[in-house]
Amino acid sequence: MRRILEEEIENSSGRGEWLEPEPAASFRTVDGEPIYWRDEHDVVHACEGADIHPGERVFWTLCGKDVPADGAFYAEDLVVTCPVCRGLLATLDGEEK
Numbered sequence: 001m002r003r004i005l006e007e008e009i010e011n012s013s014g015r016g017e018w019l020e021p022e023p024a025a026s027f028r029t030v031d032g033e034p035i036y037w038r039d040e041h042d043v044v045h046a047c048e049g050a051d052i053h054p055g056e057r058v059f060w061t062l063c064g065k066d067v068p069a070d071g072a073f074y075a076e077d078l079v080v081t082c083p084v085c086r087g088l089l090a091t092l093d094g095e096e097k
């Protein structure tokens, strides 16, 4: 699955145009802020989300856990403590630059 770059998400908002319309395209930021989820063990995961239908947004962690509908949150400078998510994040960030 192709990942949407942050710039594309920002470009797409407001002008009403997606560079590549993909109903299930995933993203890792909302309004430029990374998506996180803190699980029941107080571990902070990095999350991805996707708008599967208009108004219907789902989230999951990079390490593959489902995130409860109201569980994901956006924040700056939060430390991801899940080792799997950290490793994947480093890989993804490397690819995007």
Ligand SMILES: [Zn+2]
Binding pocket: 044, 045, 046, 061, 062, 063, 064, 082, 083, 084, 085
């Ligand atoms: Zn994780």
